[in-house]
Amino acid sequence: MNELYIKVNDRDNVAIIVKEGGARAGSTFDGGLVAMEDIPQAHKIALSDIPSGSEVLRYGEVIGHAREDITKGSWVNERNVKIREAVPVESLTSSFDHEWTAPEVGPRTxxxxxxxxxxxxxxxxxxxxxxxxxxxxxxxxxxxxxxxxxxxxxxxxxxxxxxxxxxxxxxxxxxxxxxxxxxxxxxxxxxxxxxxxxxxxxxxxxxxxxxxxxxxxxxxxxxxxxxxxxxxxxxxxxxxxxxxxxxxxNRRQREECPVSGLVVGLQCGGSDAFSGVTANPAIGYAADMLVAAGARVMFSEVSEVRDGVHLLAPRTVSPEVLEKLKREMSWYDDYLAGGEVDRDANPTPGNKQGGLANIIEKSLGSVVKSGTSPIVDVLSPGERIRKSGLTFAATPASDFVCGTQQFSSGMTIQVFSTGRGTTYNLRVAPVIKVSSNTALKNKWFDLIDINAGDIASGEKTLEEKGREIFEFIIDVAGGRKKTFSDEYGLYNALTVFNPAPIT
Amino acid sequence: MNELYIKVNDRDNVAIIVKEGGARAGSTFDGGLVAMEDIPQAHKIALSDIPSGSEVLRYGEVIGHAREDITKGSWVNERNVKIREAVPVESLTSSFDHEWTAPEVGPRTxxxxxxxxxxxxxxxxxxxxxxxxxxxxxxxxxxxxxxxxxxxxxxxxxxxxxxxxxxxxxxxxxxxxxxxxxxxxxxxxxxxxxxxxxxxxxxxxxxxxxxxxxxxxxxxxxxxxxxxxxxxxxxxxxxxxxxxxxxxxNRRQREECPVSGLVVGLQCGGSDAFSGVTANPAIGYAADMLVAAGARVMFSEVSEVRDGVHLLAPRTVSPEVLEKLKREMSWYDDYLAGGEVDRDANPTPGNKQGGLANIIEKSLGSVVKSGTSPIVDVLSPGERIRKSGLTFAATPASDFVCGTQQFSSGMTIQVFSTGRGTTYNLRVAPVIKVSSNTALKNKWFDLIDINAGDIASGEKTLEEKGREIFEFIIDVAGGRKKTFSDEYGLYNALTVFNPAPIT
Ligand SMILES: [Ca+2]
Ligand SMILES: [Ca+2]
Ligand SMILES: [Ca+2]
Ligand SMILES: [Ca+2]
Ligand SMILES: [Ca+2]
Structure with missing residues (x-):
């Protein structure tokens, strides 16, 4: 029987291996594709010959260029893909007419x-x-x-x-x-x-x-x-x-409140190559539902958004919002340059073992959790959220720092996707953990709240999973359900972002 | 009756007011000095006319220049004293023959x-x-x-x-x-x-x-x-x-150990103008005793030492140690410059209310806690201590960061002087609190372990207080006495110094 791979966009010349344990050399896939070597799960297989110097495409986007001739069926990874230059901030544009079809959400509380x-x-x-x-x-x-x-x-x-x-x-x-x-x-x-x-x-x-x-x-x-x-x-x-x-x-009591009163933060951490095709797009669907219901939703993590920002700019609703987006990107470029840090410093060993070749691939998979709605506002780190709809709140990608900064921006519940697994949680606002792959859920059965790995196996659609996440947000926000981490009392320290020197 | 002031060095043209509540206008002092205005406790009085532009001297050192004509008997503070330039690192020199008379310490355990x-x-x-x-x-x-x-x-x-x-x-x-x-x-x-x-x-x-x-x-x-x-x-x-x-x-048990096995960290925080004439020199005397007994002693806080470093350089024992001292000073100069931070950013509102006009005055009062022994080594942040005797361990001055860094360098007990009062303490090593003034000890009677304020009133000599601190270090190190903060379980989080950006 042919094994499964996930190809996101028609233009892509790579796809990711679904099978737990990875594909063995000689494994066959639909369309006559044969694995030329062993390829780990969540890693990329070449769908066609990719000559040295030519583009490697995932999510329909260039994630880099081949360092050597890559034969169809071989393993595509950080060793044979050269990262491309970051899109210059000045080149970001928008026609401010981003079209969006809101998913169906009844009046919810x-x-x-x-x-x-x-x-x-x-x-x-x-x-x-x-x-x-x-x-x-x-x-x-x-x-x-x-x-x-x-x-x-x-x-x-x-x-x-x-x-x-x-x-x-x-x-x-x-x-x-x-x-x-x-x-x-x-x-x-x-x-x-x-x-x-x-x-x-x-x-x-x-x-x-x-x-x-x-x-x-x-x-x-x-x-x-x-x-x-x-x-x-x-x-x-x-x-x-x-x-x-x-x-x-003590005089406060839970009462029925409109879903538009929710402030939901989105984050990912310990990502793998599945994150961008299962957990993150499912969270993106839930984000679209929240926005449709009038809630305030924020996504963050500048160093992960940086290489996908050309996909975000066209979604900004006005020249002011685009300008703010550009300003936050430039601020972080300068901040990292001041420490002589390369933007590709972001991916972790865990990310790379998880099949993410570089920050571009990680970014493309990360930004999909923002869903598809217009970006109505951009916040500098620690600013309070101002508008209903989707806001980009600029923060570091570091899980506990992003969590702290989103909390300071008014976030009252966070949804967190992970491929490798993390126990990160906050005392001051619940954090819902969504796994990108079923292997993680099987291993951390009592730590992962929702498994989105069943999207990769075709058991669930993105929409079904998105609705499941949406319902779980409402239940946890309302105190009707508890996350595993809250059950055990696992709480990370708040970690305020301080980019200035200490004396 | 004439009121008391403290003049540290014969060359000084300012002295500090001892009286709790400060000196009223018209108060008289020895030598015919009369206060021309109300001057708060621990603040400076001019001992002679100081013409605009001329040197203001304390500890026999220039702490700044008069911004205006300062009349004998008037209040000298950060408003009428202009900070002088920092001594350039390149100009630091030593003949490496620092003489030192060790105080008497018998064989102690x-x-x-x-x-x-x-x-x-x-x-x-x-x-x-x-x-x-x-x-x-x-x-x-x-x-x-x-x-x-x-x-x-x-x-x-x-x-x-x-x-x-x-x-x-x-x-x-x-x-x-x-x-x-x-x-x-x-x-x-x-x-x-x-x-x-x-x-x-x-x-x-x-x-x-x-x-x-x-x-x-x-x-x-x-x-x-x-x-x-x-x-x-x-x-x-x-x-x-x-x-x-x-x-x-659990197989470990307390046993008699030589005092040479102690690694003692010295720090100050919430300093006032008394710190440099009571608590810090008394701690300096205890430091000399520890060094005489063969212990390892470290002092730190680069941004506070920076303006007194010309007093430290001549105490280094070799060109290598001098070179390391210069390198750590330059590193911090560059670090602060990278954040566009002025070196006078260090003093706090509390310091200034406490009578410290600027970082130079704070530095001169801070370095005296290093005592008078030769500086045998200099550590970069987080390096382990290597030698018996007095080491300068480069760290930020921030209390909890300095404490964490000294702890990582091997410190097993810390002595901490304070003029304003702090509850800072570590779980992993005891911190002894020494107050620089009696008012603080009276207020925080159940938080301050040792009061050095009785030096200002002439009830105790620096040597007596130094010996008291030394004995208390031995008792707390040996578990025979407990600090107030350990009694209550007051523990600050460890705070690792990270000068690099986050992503
Ligand atoms: Ca992330
Ligand atoms: Ca993150
Ligand atoms: Ca085991
Ligand atoms: Ca200090
Ligand atoms: Ca300090």
Whole structure:
């Protein structure tokens, strides 16, 4: 029987091997294709002879050029494909008339928390903002005590979370780019999952003063350690102020909220060559459904989008949005160049073992999770989301940094695709894990929430999987279902993006 | 009665106000000096008229030039003192014949843990090294379980600690400067407080592979999440391997060890103008005692040392050490310049309120904690300490970053001076807090371990305070005394210095 490969676009001269364990030399495929050598699962097979120097095409796009003559049926990988130059940012254009057919979504609701400012939370969490890492030890001890002694009295409050970070002092507070970590910390504290109740702990001599962070801050929302007489008073003051917040947060209750109130972040990590044909396009379909329902959806990861950005530019809705997209790409180009870092530094050994030859192939597979809707806005790192529809929120691709930055932009639930598997999760917003291949789901049966590997085997369509993801988002957002990672309490530290030097 | 001021050097034309609450206009001092205006405590009073443009001298050194005519008796602060240019690195010289009279220290021991490699620990901790932040959630859950379920069975083991960090993936692993975080994580895992027992948790697809980190690593010391079948197997494998380590660590017992086996880190944070005349010189005296006893002592904080480095260069013992010192200063100059950051970005609002006019004054007060002994070696960030005596370990001044970097260099106990107060502490090595002023000790009576403010009031000499600190180091290192912060379990996250971009 012929084995399966996945060819995405008619123009492609490579396809990926579906079979678990890979294709053995001599394996046959439809159309008379024969594997010339062993090719691992998710890796690429040449569909035709590719002469040295000619284009290697996947997703209908050039992912590179052959370094040597590649014979039909042989293994195409990072050794015989030379990466092409990045598309220059200046050349990006759009006619601002991107057509899009929204998928069918009836009027849908989720059981969320309604905030006074018109936003909606998926969780009801007491957050303790910190202005500087120095206070972390005290805040962690306080959070433990609050969780043990106070939370049981306030059953409508889901959790208490310390917003720890490595910023706040030992930095040049007015440096170029310092606005990024400052804005991130500020907007993190305003996430809809915190219900507008702010409690901030400051040391008292740090550079990021509470006044600099918030412009103004009420004394009831602030504990300054250096203003307290000793440790007991510090703890008493935090516990007292926390309890006031808990009383107010406890009045919140889950109620029926429109799906348009969701702010959904999309991310991928530990990607393989299946990511771009199973999990990511299925997430893209769910994203289109969310956009159709009026929700706010953001995708990110500049260094992964960079090589697919020519596919995104035409989807921007206005010259202003295109301009912002170009500005964020250039900013990151400069940032990486400042560290003498090549853009192809992004793919990991895991990506390459997973069949991704280079950053272009990774990018093309990554951007498909944005679906097909118009790009209505672009955010600089840590800016709050402003519009319904699809937003590009510029962040690093690093999973925990992207997660933190999306959270600061207002994300209340994240959907995360992975081919290799990761246990990444956040305490402050649920993260749904979608596997790109069935082997991963079989191995991590109790860590992966949704398997999109059944798309590769033809058991499910992209649309079916997209609808499954959409329904799961609604259930997890509404507290009706729990992700595996939330079940076990696996939480990564928030990691604020600070591109400026420390002192 | 005349009020007190502190003049450090005969050449000085400014002195600092001792009185709590500061000096009122009209207050009189010895020698007929009268305060012309209210001057806060720890701030500077002009001892003579200082004409516009002329030198302002403290510690016998130029801390800046008068911006305007400053009348005798008036308040000298960052508004009327202009910072002078940094001493060029190229101009640093030494005759390599620094003379030093070691203080009297008899043969002394501390109750430490003796390691197979000849090092000595002050704690007996099971450490779990992580190759990437992705695994943090899993490792934290495992550490909680180990602490609850296993530690009680191994009474000689003090604690279990996750070596979490934000590095390992989402970075350019071969970028310029990437060796700094990689070396830091590697050497952190080898700290003497961990007894040579390594347990590493890896995700499996990260850039910082266990093999890259350790060159080679035994399967008994490693758990790779992606190699496990599901969460339960992950947890079982970590718990099993941890228990093997605990069995071995439990055989360690405190025994009498020579003080020469101590590796003591020195740091300051939240400094005020007293820091340089009370806590830091007293710590300097203790440092001299430690060096006299053959211990390894390190001081750090490049951006604070930078403006006092001309006082350090003559203390280097060889052209090689001088060259390394210059190289580390230049590296940091370039690093800050790359971010367009001014060197005077270091002082905080707290420092300035505390009377420190600029980075030069802060530096001069900071370097005195290195005591007076020869500088035998200079380390790049994260390098392991190599020699007995005083080493300059180049690190950022940021308290938690400096602490992490010193820890990775082998520090097993840290002495920390503060004028404003901080709750900073590490789980992996004790941090002794020394206040520079009595007001702080009165306020934070249950957080400050030693008060050096009584030096300013003349109740204690620097030597007496230095000996008190030395004895306290021995007691805390040996587990006989506990710092307040350890008593309460206040622990800051380790924060690895990563000067390279993230992707
Ligand atoms: Ca990604
Ligand atoms: Ca990612
Ligand atoms: Ca196993
Ligand atoms: Ca300092
Ligand atoms: Ca410091």
């Amino acid at each position: 989720f059981m969320g928390y309604r905030n006074a400012d018109g936003t909606f939370g998926t969780r009801n969490i007491l957050a303790i903002t910190t202005t500087v890492q120095c206070v972390e030890g005290v805040v962690n001890v306080a959070v433990d005590r609050i969780r043990r002694e106070l939370l049981p009295k306030y059953p409508n409050v889901d959790d208490v979370a310390a917003l720890n970070h490595a910023y706040g002092c030992g930095v040049a507070i007015s440096a170029r780019n310092a606005e990024i970590p400052i804005r991130t910390i500020l907007n993190m504290s305003k996430n809809p999952n915190f219900g507008g109740e702010l409690l901030t702990v400051s040391l008292g001599c740090e550079k990021l003063t509470p006044q600099k962070l918030f412009t103004e801050i009420d004394d009831r929302n602030l504990v300054v350690l250096q203003d307290c007489k000793g440790f007991q008073e510090i703890m008493d003051e935090i516990m007292d102020k926390a309890e006031e917040k808990l009383e107010r947060l | 501390f109750m430490g843990y003796r390691n197979a490699d000849g090092t000595f620990g002050t704690r007996n901790i099971l450490a779990i090294t992580t190759t990437v932040q992705c695994v943090e959630g899993v490792v934290n859950v495992a550490v909680d379980r180990i602490r609850r379920e296993l530690l009680p069975k191994y009474p000689n083991v003090d604690d279990v600690a996750a070596l979490n960090h934000a590095y390992g993936c989402g970075v350019a692993i071969s970028a310029r400067n990437a060796e700094i975080p990689i070396r830091t994580i590697l050497n952190m895992s080898k700290n003497p407080n961990f007894g040579g027992e390594l347990l590493t948790v890896s995700l499996g697809c990260e850039k910082l592979t266990p093999q890259k980190l350790f060159t080679e690593i035994d399967d008994r010391n490693l758990v790779v999440l992606q190699d496990c079948k599901g969460f339960q197997e992950i947890m079982d494998e970590i718990m099993d391997k941890a228990e093997e380590k605990l069995e071995r660590l």
